[in-house]
Amino acid sequence: MEEEHGHGNKYGMVIDLDKCTGCGTCMVACAAENNLSVRPDESDKQHSITWMSLYKISNGKKFPDTEYSYFPRPCMHCNHHTPCVSVCPATATKIDFNTGIVSQIYARCIGCRYCMAACPYHARSFNWWDGYFPKGKGLERYLSPEVSPRMRGVVEKCSFCHHRLMRAKTKAYTENRRELEENEYITACAEACPVQAITFGDLNNPEHKVSKLAKSPYAFRLLERLGTEPKVYYLSTKDWVRKFADNYLPGEFKPVTSPKG
Amino acid sequence: MGLMHMKNPANSRKKPSKGGLFFFLAGLIPSLIIGWVIYPMVLYSKQAQPINFSHSIHMNPEIVDGIEGDTEIEKCLYCHEFREDGTFAGIPKLAKCTECHDDPDSALGESEEEKKFLSKYVANEKEIPWYSYYRQPDCVYFSHIAHVKMGEINCKTCHGDHGKTDKLPVYQANRLTGYSINIWGRNIAGYKTNTWDRMKMDDCAECHTLKEKEGNNACFVCHK
Amino acid sequence: MELNRRNFVKMLIGGAAGLQFTPLPWKLTDDIAIWTQNWSWLPVPQAGEFTLEKSVCTLCPGGCGIEVRKVDGRAVKIEGRTDYPVNPGGICPIGMGGLQLLYNKSIRFTGPMKRVGPRGSGIFKDISWEEASRMLTARISDLRKNGKPESVAAIDGNPGRSTMAMMVERFIKAIGSPNYIRIPSIEDTYRMSNIIMQGTEGPMAYDLENSDYVLSFGCGLLEGWGAPGRVFNAWGNWHEKSQKKNIRIVQVESRASNTASKADRWVAPRPGTEAALALGLAGVIIEKRLYDDEFINYNTFGFHDWKTADGTNHTGFKTMVLKNYSPAQTAEITGITPDRIISLAMDFIKAGAPIAIYGKGKGTLNGSLYECMAVQTLNALAGNINMPGGVIIHDPLPLNPLPAIKADAVTRRGLNRPRIDQAGSKRYPFSNSLVNNLTEAILKDSESPVDTLLVFSSNPAFTLPDHGRFEKALKKVPFIVSFSPFRDETANMADLILPDHTCLEKTNDIVWPTGLQYPMYGLARPVVEPVYDTRNMGDVIIGLAKRIGETTGASFPWESFEEVVKTRVMGLYNSGGGIVDYDGSAPAWKQQKQRGIIDQGYASFNDMWKKIKSGGMWYRPVHTYKNREGLFKTPTGKFEFFSTQVETAVYEYSKQVSRNKALKAFGIKEKGDMAFMPHYNPESAGKKETAYPLLMVPYEIINLCSNWIPGPPFLNKTLFDNELRGNDSFAEINPATASEYGLKENDRVIIKSQVGEIKVRISLFDGAMPGIVYVPSGFGHTAYDEFLKGKGVNPNDIIQAGKDPLSGQPVWWNTQVQLIKV
Known part of the structure; x- marks a missing residue:
């Protein structure tokens, strides 16, 4: 097992759930950016492929006190004991400690789906079929050359748009820079979000907005007690929303706000 | 010597028949020929480039004026340029050629190939369907600028002395994999003597392992 | 020296041994390994030069600034612009999936077509633009010759003040028909x-x-x-x-x-x-x-x-x-x-x-x-x-008005006839279009008062409440022409198709994004070459008018639609004080409050026009608040x-x-x-019947297209499985109401109104008011491809459109229904 580096970049994301409206633009932006296959039936969520998923949650109260909220869920890019990486028998998925990105190499994946079983966040999808691009329909014409389309039998997941990191670096090299400025590299979902609920940047850089937000009293992560150290943080001022982040025994949850949620 | 003896199987078991080595060699030699000579010929399809292009003429300042650059790399980059976003243009588009070869009716040189080039492509504003010797599979990401500009690696290190050739080599593609012969290497045994002889993942990794300190060994640095 | 069995085996051994000393087995193994990673039927996106083209999205009247990322001219991604005042940064999921509408061949008309199958079947035959134009203009010229130009009617879904809508209206009026009918919207x-x-x-x-x-x-x-x-x-x-x-x-x-x-x-x-x-x-x-x-x-x-x-x-x-x-x-x-x-x-x-x-x-x-x-x-x-x-x-917005149309005797007579939909008459003095009245007028008499119906940028056979009646009316119309770029429900009823470009292929304008607090003009320009043999509707209208000739042709003196747009934009220049760029440093609405003096940043009209064309915007974020004089x-x-x-x-x-x-x-x-005075006027669609004790309320969600645009397939990924499962869509009802009817989650029910019924599944939703059945709008297409066709049901199927007091527009927001468990 490689040592975790303290230095270098640690790219991460903060999603403000108070802002998130559940519109799904992040999902569409992600799918368009990363050449996700869309099949005629996407309603079977066990078989459909999404890198960014939305979960709708309810405060469970009766009409008219019902309230809904959403959790956008990309890959958490777990920084510690990355569950998928530790089980992959083919080294098809790996964490890079210079960036914190957990990558997935499709040509290397053998499709055993061990990683899917290991992932506590259901962030991984399996290609039960080849990408759906029927001949003569023209759908292949919008495919981006920056992300390789997937074949059946491999697992895929959110990559933090690492091709955008490479894109940004390539651009920076024209100016003889190796270091990237804040916002030079952001994911497609963060860029697309029409309410700017998603902030992306280097968690190791105290100047970056993302590292400031991650220290907010309202910040939390999913299943934090597993110790996987996700690099995706959430913000919410509402306790009932925050409660969804983990499984709490009665009395275990500590509200950070006055209990109005 | 009686026929009886010859036909006795017990006898023949004891005594190796003559010509055994001959038959062994009769199997061995053709298979060596098949393996070393015929197989490579069958394995690779051959395609000539649509027209010839002489790198050496273009790189010779006494013949061609205007390919600017102080170093060899700069001269390469004059045509095989980096775009504004840092991506590499690879084989130049026709527009690059017509910066100089702008008039289809007046050739700049004397070669037949240039005339063919002018009449067939420049006059019709048609892109030349070059075969690319170095196209990697779709799963591979490669940033030229990271290597050439930031890594200060010569073009030659990977591409050899292409700039000095007068004739474009015949393009050969592996019939099984569809990849260019330059990826696996021209040597059928896979031996390489020069850094530019082969372009497989191991060859990339060789260098990347040496320079691991620079921290460019994540999977996604080379894969997309 | 005889090739007996023994020697043959030796030869084989020799051969096998020999092969071990050649590269063949090793190279072959490697190549096969690589070959197994090749999926020749999977598309390999071509790399090339990346470019970004700025424009404006015209999929809805909101007009967001967009940037299209292209690789060697091929569009691969739509992104929001940070240098556009309407939507600094983000866009909606529909705009984000726009490329699927551009390239998807099975939902688009790839060129002009004429119907060969029965109406609604969607079976068409390719024809040339020449033939298509000839068919339409000959028909219109005949009607004009017979003194019945008013029997040409248009249904238009282009946003109200847009230049495209103005062109359609002008075309209909220049033919001599008052029957320019708009699809109702909140703008009305x-x-x-x-x-x-x-x-x-x-x-x-x-x-x-x-x-x-x-x-x-x-x-x-x-x-x-x-x-x-x-x-x-x-x-x-x-x-x-x-x-x-x-x-x-x-x-x-x-x-x-x-x-x-x-x-x-x-x-x-x-x-x-x-x-x-x-x-x-x-x-x-x-x-x-x-x-x-x-x-x-x-x-x-x-x-x-x-x-x-x-x-x-x-x-x-x-x-x-x-x-x-x-x-x-x-x-x-x-x-x-x-x-x-x-x-x-x-x-x-x-x-x-x-x-x-x-x-x-x-x-x-x-x-x-x-x-x-x-x-x-x-x-x-x-x-x-x-x-x-x-x-x-x-x-x-101070856009230049277009000159009055030229009218001969036929045109004048036609324009003096009453509108078929009665909008603007003494009974409907405030309305300018009443499409439901058109439906009723067509159905009333044995012969349809409309001979030729032109449909622009709309899909009334899907989006109108009680569209069943509309479709019935369509069947009575002798000749229908659709200008839709999409193979939508209404276009499938048409006899002739003159397909428009889709939004990324054409020049089009957004005249004041809906609800914005400062004057704004957005101009979309073509950012990709037309993918199929389609033409800008504005250009087609000019061409058709010229072909009809007479005063109709004379009313369209322009060469192209862009020229019309430019003529109108001249008015913005003359009004002074607008800006044509936006750097994102201070939001436009803040500028409005500061009441600062603005630097226009252009020297002449041509300079301004060039900048509007490339930047896609003109806006004037100054206003004298408080002035009520x-x-x-x-x-x-x-x-x-x-x-x-x-x-x-x-x-x-x-x-x-x-x-x-x-x-x-x-x-x-x-x-x-x-x-x-404003007052509460209890209204519902249809008469109150005790047999229909519940109310059905259609609702819209951001990630489902309820207007005339087909939804990009990407949106299907964003739908929850209690919104769409397989081909079933869901109705949301309160758990209390559900238990009254003995219904559980996922149960199939029929929602029955006085005009029809739809089959849905039940989704128990605490956020639903008891007694109300909520059905999403946007499902239930009978046209398009495997991504849309037959998925879910359309609440418009069973809405009995009532009449809103005073305006006469449809009442669609509550319909009495009953639930029948299947």
């Missing part, structure tokens, strides 16, 4: 409300970003209302954690939509009673004398009781509201407790810059006119008209609580019949002065 309701109460023709302009208390009556702020990119951006700013101001958003809606859930406060009146709630709030404000005295006394008419010159006593708004809409009375109608009504009214009126806004979902269809007016009275009481954070009154152009010159225009209209109509009959004809139930 805004337009009529503004005319009646303020006498103004300008668009509805809500200064949301500068407001600190937004009271939204049904606006799907997070469902795609207004200019979605702009509203979402505002939403993000409102919820910025570093935000100091205490900004509150209140949603009035019966269902826990995203807007209602995410708002600071959700108020759920019975659907269709929003007007009563607004008036109830007004009552509290009036009773506690918290309204803006100055504005009420100097700038309004009909607030206090008054006496006319002839001595008649009139009831003013104040008396009317206090008498009819006390908290207790309002609670009775709306189901909201008196306490909540009072606290809501107090919160609203005591806020620094409150605003009450009106809408119904996305605003794809019209709203209720009296309801819209009732909401507007709250703004008047708060005195926030033409104030920061309030409702801003503007003149229409000559603001209201009603007959009284004031904001009218009591509409003198409605009174006059009823009077005019009552010359034919009695006053009471006139009121009844207008759909107004009240008899006295109340009829001319």
